[in-house]
Amino acid sequence: MLKxxxxGGGAAGMSCAVMLARKGFSVALLERGARLGRKLSATGNGQxxxxxxxxxxEKYFSDDRDKVARALARFGAEDTVRFLESMGGIFLPDERGRVYPAGRQASAITDLFRRELARLNVAVRTEARVDGIVRSGDGFRVTFGGxxxxxxxxxxxxxxxxxxxxGTDGTAYALAENFGHTVAPLSPxxxxxxxxxEGVRGLKGIRVDGLLRVVRRGEEVCRFRGDVLFTDNGVSGDAVFRASSYARKGDMLFVDLLPAVDEARLRQTVKxxxxxxxxxxxPNGLARTVIRKxxxxxxxLIPLLKSYPLTVESTLGFDRAQVTxxxxxxxxxxxxxxxxxxxxLFFAGEILNxxxxxxxxxxxxAFTTAHCAAEGIAQL
Ligand SMILES: Cc1cc2nc3c(=O)[nH]c(=O)nc-3n(C[C@H](O)[C@H](O)[C@H](O)COP(=O)(O)OP(=O)(O)OC[C@H]3O[C@@H](n4cnc5c(N)ncnc54)[C@H](O)[C@@H]3O)c2cc1C
Structure with a gap:
């Protein structure tokens, strides 16, 4: 039996461990933190x-989107739901197609994994930070904490x-670099x-269901509808996160603060x-800011409401980003x-470009690549 x-005991590592153990492999799962799946438990605002x-x-950024497409065709959204439900949960989409556990608790997904890993006798080692992987004959020697x-x-x-x-500070890329791999430039x-x-002055804490447009040199780059939350130095929220994949320093953001009401109606009401x-x-603070401006x-007044301007200066960086x-x-x-x-040597999850x-x-x-890696190992 191959060992x-x-x-990494995150979503990708735990999934791959379950998939391989179900195929009959002897699996050891090494996680540097004290517990498995800490990030998974925090996803989707804890949901x-x-x-x-x-x-x-098309929803992905990568050096090879065609390969992403081929991998998704092998293990897509329905496969993910089937896989997760095979461990005992129920998963349902919301009105925007986002799939959550029925109980809306991310930590419950981690619990499903922990239970299944134990049932399958996967050798889980926590506080096991891997500091070296070297070739050893046809296989590998993996070292952690001596x-x-x-x-x-x-x-x-x-x-x-x-x-x-x-537990993801970027140090693990070196483990791949030792085998001659490169790392495509990293950004949050x-x-x-x-x-x-000036754009966000007085607006901290205000949340709107807005329509956010990113504009670069007069050209619209993208637009997203969703939550826009004003913070003390910028904007956050669902629409902003989606836009952050495209926005760069110097871009303009234009926020329609009231997308559900058209301009003519607003004009008439204000008149x-x-x-x-x-x-x-x-919201009150927003009204006062718009009136002041x-x-x-x-x-x-109406252009400010329908197209509130902000200039992008930077992002909050890796520590506050959700992905790399x-x-x-x-x-x-x-x-x-x-x-x-x-x-x-296989890769799975966010470590890939x-x-x-x-x-x-x-x-x-994470689930798709875990599946592909498990299939690849089965073909060795
Ligand atoms: C707050 C937050 C919310 C998010 N919400 C969502 C969401 O709702 N939906 C969504 O699709 N994505 C979400 N994401 C992104 C998603 O969680 C990640 O892309 C995904 O978890 C990546 O899975 P992974 O297994 O590749 O890596 P990770 O989950 O990051 O797991 C990697 C694991 O490897 C361990 N590790 C690192 N180095 C070593 C080493 N040398 N030795 C041993 N172990 C090591 C780490 O401790 C970590 O546990 C969110 C991210 C964050 C931070």
Whole structure:
């Protein structure tokens, strides 16, 4: 029976461990933290948005989107739901296609994994930070905290560089670099945008269901409808996270603060009732800011409401980002995400150079690549 070492006890590592153990492999799962699945338990604001019914490669950024498409065709959203439900849960989509556990508790998904890993006798080692993987005959020697484990194949599922408080500080890329892999440039994605101070002054804490447009040199780059939350130095929320995948320093953001009401109706209401009526139309602080900025001019009021301008200055960086853009290029792996540089070395999850939009796409990538790696190992 082949022995498999999986490095990283996140969504990808735990899934791959379950899939391989179900195929009859002897699996060791090595996690540097004190517990498995800490990041998974925090996903989707603690509710665990595991996938999306609108699953397609266009939702991903990668050096090889066609390979992403082929992998998703092998293990897509329905497969994810089937896989997770095979461990005991029930998963349901919301009105926007985002799939969550019925109980809306991400930690319950981690519990499903822990229970299944125990049932399948996977050797789980926590507080086992892997600091070396070296070739040993046809297999590998994996070292962690002075201990050594020999395996026939390795799955490197150690995540990216985003959200270091969950054990992902970017140091695991070096384990792949030792085999001659490169790392496509890393940047934070799905992250709060820092904007010009004047734009967000007085708006901290205000949340709207807005329509956000990113504009670069007069050209619209993308637009997203959803939550826009004003913070002390920028904007956050669902629509912003999605836009953050596209926005760059210097871009303009235009927020329609009231997308459900058209301009003509707004104009008519303000004309009849005066600018103070805004206090009943949008949150108080927002109304006051818009009125202040319009400087008493009715012709400025409506454009501010329908297209509130902000300038992007930066993002909040890796520590506050949900995912990492960049990583091990897909071009350096085969269809099962096995290294082209070293047979038996597989990759799964965020460590690879593919990241998705907000909405369940990144967990789907973890499950998809775990499946492909498990299939690849079965073919060794
Ligand atoms: C707050 C937050 C909310 C999110 N919400 C969603 C969401 O709702 N939907 C969605 O699709 N995506 C979401 N994401 C993104 C998603 O969680 C990740 O893309 C996904 O978990 C990546 O899975 P992974 O297994 O590849 O890596 P991770 O989950 O990051 O797991 C990697 C594991 O490897 C361990 N590790 C690292 N180095 C070593 C080493 N040397 N030795 C041993 N272990 C090591 C780490 O401790 C970690 O546990 C969210 C992310 C964050 C931070």
């Amino acid at each position: 498999i070492a999986i490095i 665990g948005n595991v996938t999306n019914t609108d699953m397609r490669a 201990e050594t484990l020999c395996s026939d194949a390795v799955v490197l599922a150690a995540g990216g560089k985003a959200a270091a408080n969950f 994605a799905l992250v709060q945008l820092v904007c010009d101070r 009849g009732a005066g600018e103070d009526c805004l206090l009943c139309i949008v 319009a400087e008493g001019r009715a012709d400025k 853009r960049g990583g091990i290029p897909l071009s350096e792996t085969d269809e099962n995400f096995m290294s082209k540089k070293r047979k038996g 593919a990241d998705g939009e907000c909405g369940g796409y990144n967990l789907q990538w």
